[in-house]
Amino acid sequence: MSRTLHLAEQLISRASATPDDAGCQDLLIARLTPLGFSCESIVSGPEHFRVTNLWAKFEGFKPSAHAASTQAAIESIANPDNAENSAKTLVFAGHTDVVPTGPLEQWHSHPFMPSHRAGNLYGRGAADMKTSIAAMVVAVEEFLAAHPRPALSIAFLITSDEEGPGLDGTVVVCNQLKARGEVLDYCIVGEPTSVKNLGDMIKNGRRGTLSGKLTVKGVQGHIAYPHLAKNPIHLFAPALAELVGTQWDQGNDFFPATSWQVSNLHAGTGATNVIPGDLVVDFNFRFCTESTPESLQQRLLAILSRHQFEYDLKWTLGGLPFLTTPGTLVDAVRGAILAETGVQTELSTTGGTSDGRFIAKVCPQVIELGPVNATIHQINECVAVSSIDPLKNIYKGVLERLAGLA
Structure with missing residues (x-):
């Protein structure tokens, strides 16, 4: 059996629904420590939601340019922390937690008992993202x-x-790494980014997410006496039309235009003869690097003010957009994919948020690369067995290119 496949199966067999790591990281530590990695477990969160994080690092070295003699080279190796000799750092990032399984009876095999059918490896986390971690x-x-x-x-x-x-x-x-001055240069997040074939798409950025909960205040009353009430739905309707018709930005070469969407709209008591007293609207911006949270907030508030109704508004910033333009990491990833699969990969910033939004604050180049995402979060989640070792080879190829060995 492929060593990558075997490790993927070991990880899948651990029922690690968020936030329970279920021993996955201990398994990784057992593999990384003999390689010379320094492994640090960082536990966070309240007692009822304890999160396990792993930071593991292998210190490479880069002899300084003046290390012409054998002795100088030996000294540079012996002092890897010297800034002149320090090597750049590539981070592999991922998550061992998985989403809930859903109804077990709908699975063709137990989600935490890895199984094979028709050339696929089945199990919760097979695609998102235990195979990536194994690779x-x-x-x-x-x-x-x-x-x-x-x-x-x-x-x-x-x-x-x-x-x-x-x-x-x-x-x-990331906050701890920043506080202690840890320098990161490149990061590959193992999110399942491929669409039809391994490596056909990678994410070189993600949109930001900004949510709001708007409460439009009216006056409740009998529907037969509207002059004694104030209908918040009617008050908000013109503003809603303006918000829907607003173009927030034009997007750019890497991002589509920012989008504003209503996700929930609720009013009323359930009775058909009562004008509601308030209207609650949940909405979300998925925004690109052409807009900022502040600019979007200001423009939305200006629209609400023009329509002159009373309201409360609470904001939640879920994450800022990030972008890695073509350069060292993108070139290394593209080259490794092409060498292994013959595929010319597509750069994309579509989809939801990922932990790349946090890493991008402390690392200038972040790319997401992983297996085909067709079954993620679904019943009978799976990954093609034939793609597992090629994914490992792509990651290895990136290492070789960033180390100047390919």
């Missing part, structure tokens, strides 16, 4: 076996709180 680990094992002292530092940032609130996962680790 990352085995890629590093093979890379370090061939290049034990690479001119590249390698790290893993793994959390058990990506599918949940995300308050005590990657963001906590």
Whole structure:
């Protein structure tokens, strides 16, 4: 059996629904420690929602330019923390937690008992994203076996709180890394980004998300006496039409235009003869780098003010947009995909948010790359067995390119 497939099955067999890591990270630590990784477990969150995070790092080295003599080279190796000799750092990021299984009786096999059918590996987390983590680990094992002292530092940032609130996962680790001055140069997040074939799409950015809960205040009353009431639905309707018709920005070469959408709208007591006293509207901006949370808030408030009704509004910023333009990491990823699969990958910033939004605050180049995403979060989640080792080879190819070995 493929070592990558075997590790993926071991991870899938652990019932690690958010925030329970269920021993997945211990398994990774057991694989990484013998390679020379320093492994740190960072536990966060309240007692009822304890999150386990793993930060593991292998220090590479890069002899300084003046290390012409053998002795100078030895000294540079012996002092890897010297800024002149420090290697750039590639982080592999991912999550061991998975979404709930849904009704077990609808699965063709138990979601935490990995199984094979028609060339696919089935199990919760097979695509999102335990196969990616397994491929990352085995890629590093093979890379370090061939290049034990690479001119590249390698790290893993793994959390058990990506599918949940995300308050005590990657963001906590990133804040700690920033506080202690840890320098990160490149990051690959193992999100399932492929659409039809492995490597056909990678994410070089994601849109930001800004949500609001708007309460439009009216006056409740009998529907037969509207002059004694004030209908908040009628008050809001013209503003809704304006909001829907507003173009918030034009987008750019990497992002579509910012979109505003209503997700929930609620008013009334359930009775058909009562004008409601208030209207609650839940809405969300998915915004690109052409807009900021502040600019969107200001423009929306201006629209509400023009329609002159009383309201309360609460904002929640879920994440800022991030973008990695073509450069060192994008080139390395594209080259590794092409060499392994022959596919010319497409850059994309579509889809929902990911932990890349936190990592981008402390790392200038962040890319998401993983298996086909057709079954993620679904009953009978699966990944093609034939794609597992090629994914490992792509990750290994990126390591080789960033280390100057390919």
